[in-house]
Amino acid sequence: MRQTDEPTGLAKVLMPVPDPHPDVFDRQWPLRVADIDRHGRLRMDAAARHSQDIGQDQLREMGYETTHPLWIVRRTMMDLVAPIEFQDMLRVRRWCSGTSNRWCEMRVRIDGKRRGGLVEAESFWININRETQGPARMSDDFQAALKRTTSLDRLRWKAYLKAGSRADAAEIHHYPIRFTDIDLFDHMNNSVYWTVVEDYLSSYPELLKAPLRVTLEHEAPVALADKLEIVSHVHPAGSTDKFGPELADRTVRTLTYLVGDEVKALAAIFPL
Structure with missing residues (x-):
């Protein structure tokens, strides 16, 4: 259970894994070449994709893949605690850290089982009605299953980030949308938003030397024909309260x- 005096918002404390626990979904697979950068580190876009994949696997194993098939992520908070390196075996665990009747927060912990390394993440997922494309109430039995790992059952949405303007931007650049970036909803897939973060960090490799938190919030979908621009700002220490x-x-x-x-989306990057 989260304590009421714990930090909230961007500084929130992620729920620790309740391990051992029968309702923590636990899988392993190798870290593959397509998931690493040129230094062999598990990239954040790949970690986001693994978080999606294990979610789909968990839905299937729980028996809800047909009744609750469509989900949209509203926010993901990802902590790169220590790099996970090539040729390691990933241990990926997923469990619910908060829920309501139409959405939930799901925690994912990715460990490098052989060599160490750790990525922690929490995502705010909205259950979607196929016909209306809007939020849909989850079934009572599905909610009951989620609640077995959390006591937070009145989860509410609150945005953590506000848009920056072009006028005072540190950098502005165009980011091309590819046909392969588009998913079932005819939108740019969640994991692709993280390629923008990786692209940005490639110019600031020093940020990857310390534990790092990246929070990404989705405001509106990006479509194939969109001309996407990334507007970056740097807020120095002392101005970030x-x-x-x-x-x-x-x-x-x-x-x-x-x-x-x-x-369309917002991201914040800072050292832990």
Whole structure:
């Protein structure tokens, strides 16, 4: 159970894995070449894809793949605690850390089983009605299954990030959308948003030397024909209390995903 005096928002404390627990979904697979950067590190877009994959596997094993097949992620918070390196075996665990009747937060922990390394993540998932494409109530038995690993059953959405403007941006660049980026909803898949983060971090490799938290919020879908721009800002330490008092002592970098004047997504990057 989360304590009421714990940090919230961008500085929130992620729920630890309740292990051993029969309702923690636990799988293993090798870290493959397509999931690593040129230094052999598990990339964050690959970690996001693994988080999606184990979610689909868990739905299937629980017997809800047909009744609850469609989900949209609203936010993912990912902590790169220590790099997971090539030729390691991934241990991926997933469990519910908070729920309501139409959405839930799901925790994922990815461990490098042989060589160490750790990635922690928590995503806010919305159950979607196939016909209306809007939020749908989860069945009572499905909710009951989720609640077995959490006491938080009145989960509410609250955005953590606000858009940055082009006027005072540190950098602005175009990010091309490829046909292979588009998923079942005819939108850019969740994991592709993380390639933007990886692209940004490639210019600042020093940020990957320390534990790092990246929070990515989705505002509106990106389509194939969209002209996506990434607007970045750097907020120095001492000016970052607006992100929460716990972050006032560190630099926070933000990315705003824009198509014209419409905000599509937001990301915040800072050392843990």
